[in-house]
Amino acid sequence: MISPANILRRAGLGMAAAGASLALTACISLGAEPPESLITLSATASAPAGAGASAGREDSAAAIAVLTPEVPAKLDVLRVPVNVSDTQVAYLQEAVWIEKPARLFRRMIGEILRLRGGALVLDSDDTPTLAGVSLRGTLSEMSYDAPTSSVVVRFDAVRTDSSGAVLSRRFEARESGVAPEAEFVGPALNRAANTVAGEVADWVLE
Incomplete structure (x- = not known):
């Protein structure tokens, strides 16, 4: 009991x-608590609805393939890196990409190329046509620089044309006076990315 x-x-x-x-x-x-909003990249101008282009086997040189850029480990995430010093990297609080920045930047370049060149642009992993021109490279910075209160976008581009010639060029854009908050850093990165993507598109179409 x-x-x-x-x-x-x-x-x-x-x-x-x-x-x-x-x-x-x-x-x-x-x-994890979901962020209040996600940040993305969008081209300031895009090809109008109904616009298109085509390329067959005979004129495949008119097609441009935009490949996903290589990135360092700090950019291969959905967070926005903050360069604290030459040897220290942190991540900006509440700044979360909707998709990894390399793929967003790839599509931005493709959209601007369509608008400016009228060529067939292949900017997805599905590439049924052998392109005459290819664009690849390394997106080394799409970050916030704490010591200078600025955002920086840097892309080392490599262009290969139909003859096999290979050219490379570094493109960079900065915007200073940016507060270290997601609501300011996101739009500033988009503006800087548009500047770089526009310069890259002009270079490819030379």
């Missing part, structure tokens, strides 16, 4: 365990 004292002791242990469980639940998050 269980005594009243033992019943009370067991009840007390159960209540203590329940309290500890509730306290643990309050301290542990099973999933």
Whole structure:
């Protein structure tokens, strides 16, 4: 027979365990809090609806393939890197990309090329046509620079034409006086990316 004292002791242990469980639940998050908004890149101008281009086997040189840029590890994430110093990198609080920046930048270049050149532009992984011109490279910066309160976009582009000739060029844009907050950094990065993408498109179409 269980005594009243033992019943009370067991009840007390159960209540203590329940309290500890509730306290643990309050301290542990099973999933990250979703950001209030996501940032993306968008071209300031785009080809109008209905615009198109085509290229067959005979005129495949008219097609331009835009490949996804290589990126360093700090950009191969959905966060916006902050260059704290030459040897330190952090990430900007509450600044989250909707997609990895390399793919966003690739599509931005493709959109500007369509607008300016009227060529068939292949800027997705599905490339049924062998392009005469290809654009690749390394997106080394799409970041916030803390010491100068600026954003920087840097792209080392490599262009290969139908004859096999290879050219490379570095493109960079900066915008200073940017507060280290997502609501300011996101638009500033978009403006800088548009500047770089526009210069790259002009270079490819030379």
